[in-house]
Amino acid sequence: MDEETRYEAVSSRDARFDGEFFFAVETTGIYCRPSCPAVTPKRKNIRFYPTAAAAQGNGFRACRRCRPDAVPGSAEWNVRADVVGRAMRMIGDGVVDREGVPGLAHRLGYSSRQVQRQLNAELGAGPVALARAQRAHTARVLLQTTALPVTEIAFAAGFGSLRQFNDTVRQIYARTPSALRTEAGTGLGAAAREARTAGVPLRLAHRGPYAAGDVFDLLAAGTVARVEEVCGEPGARTYRRTLRLPYGTAVASVDERSAGNWLDARIHLTDLRDLTTAVQRLRRLFDLDADPYAVDELLATDPRLAPDVAARPGVRSPGAADAEEFAVRVLVGEAAAGELAAAYGKALDVPCGGLTHVFPEPGALAGADVGRELRALAAALADGGVRLDAGADRDEAEQALLRLPGIGPAEAALIRMRGLGDPDVDPYATPGAHRWRPWRSYGVRRARRGRGQPQTTAPSHAPVTSRHAKSSTSTE
Structure with a gap:
């Protein structure tokens, strides 16, 4: 433009x-x-x-x-596979806050100076400034939705000192943290423990129309027991799941019904420093940064999809809250994944409805009594042989997955589409899908539904073990 x-x-x-x-x-x-x-x-x-x-x-x-x-994030960062796009996805996931610019640069395979130069040249801001803007937004959300002490909010948002926090808030919002809080009427009287019990209420903004029913249908059809659940009737459902995060764990819930351009959510965190990362993972899962106008405009040019585009604008291509977990699910199926969660996952201190466990990290599965294929995948994820983080190189990740036993082109493409949020993947070899580029992931959603096919696939694999046998339940 x-x-x-x-x-x-x-x-x-x-x-x-x-x-x-x-x-x-x-x-x-x-x-x-x-x-x-x-x-x-x-x-x-x-x-x-x-x-x-x-x-x-x-x-x-x-x-x-x-x-x-x-505002929603730019859809451009999900489309782009270059260093700037990958860097923006990782900054959103909190990498700079946790590992600094050197950690970001190492993950990208560039020097800190190269990353700084490229981001400044294209975006007008370097990684520190981009992360600082994100921290300020997190701080505002906590100030205006919880009664946590200001000092605790400062460090939860990722600031290194209270002075840095105060200076940043004043510069960006032209008000003190206390003034921001007063505007929202949250006050300072409630205890931090009560704020944590209530969780952090959020509005997850999206751009344009959002076909929430389709997303919740897909999530409901493939839940992993103990880790996620969908409750309620269509049109008023709530999706809930546990999250394994850098500093702790969380239980997040997202409502299907919305009165505006957002989805209502609530996140219960064991460590508030994980708020930014948790929000970004929910945004990827629900594909909230997509540009439905650009997607639907192109897909409407295909006579096969045009009626569906007119009837259901804003169809999304959901991602995954945890790409490593999703890769395991593709390999073993949801039922077996639920058994793995019970056997090797971390139990919640207090169960929340049907949610009792956090899905096990790859290291816990790499040495477990599971089948050869799952051990190979878990070991590759644990030692970095396969990278599925927010800024992973999608081509490299797909090729690394294909070198593992039990993962073929369809499974690798499925992990790329949902685990890595690639908007331009067709795991099903759909005839004529090349016309939908660069939005094949969205075209596939519409085409499969239009033909009355399920939005899921069930790759055929050998059993994981006699104890955790592969289920016939579909993975996608």
Whole structure:
């Protein structure tokens, strides 16, 4: 998009571009999302930025009306396989907060200087600034939705000191942390323990129409016992699952019913430092950063899919909350995966409904009494022979998976599509799918439903062990 096109989007308050770019107003010192309801500024006073971090780095503070920090992420980062796209996915997953820029660069296979230069050149902000913008958003959410002490929020959001936290909040929001909290009316009187018990309520924003029913149908058809469940009637269901996170564990719930461009969610964390990572994993699972306008526009040109696009706009291609767990599920099936969770997963201190365990990490399965194929996969995941993290190189990951016993092209493609969130994969060799590029993952969803085929597949494998036999339950 050129700047004149961006200005047209701002003038028409076009929400399709929220998160794709930001605009800042030189006369007010404020930056906004394109759909901001305020009076459109004159063109000469506007500057455009590819990220919120770039606007913040140039001295602009977030608009109080449109909350530009709360927009969906750009769909571009899910599409792109280059270093910038991979870096953005990893920053969203909290890698910079946990490992610093050197850790990010090591995962990307570049030097810190190279990563800094590429991100600055394309996004107008380096990895530290991008992570800082994300930390500020996390802090605002905690300030305005919980009664946790400010000091605890500062470190939970990833800040290294209370001073750094205060300075950042003042710069980005032009208010003190206490003022942000007062606006939301959360107060300071409740105990931190009570806040943790209630969990962190969230609105997970999405762009454009969202066919929630299809996503919940898919999740309900393939739940892993003890780890996830879907409760309620269609149209008002709640998806719940446990999460294994860098600092602890969590129980997350997401509601199907929504009154706006978001899904209501709640996350119960054992360690608040995991909030950013947990949110990003839910966003990937529910495919909330997709651009349904671009996807549906292309798929509607295919006569086979056009009626379905018109009837059900906003069909998503769900990802996975834990890519390593999903790879195991593809190999063994959901029923056997539930048995593995019971045998080798970490039990919750307090069961939550049908949720009792967190799925085992690969290291726990690599030396377990399981079949050769599963041990090989678990060992490759544990030692880094197969990388399925948020910023993994998708081509390399697929090739590494294909070298493992029991994983063929269909299984590797399925893991790539859901585990790695690739929007352009067809695990089912669908005739004519090349016409749907770069959105084959979305076309496959529509095509299989349109032919009355299940949205799932059940790869045929040998039993994992006599104890954890492969189920006939479908994996996808």
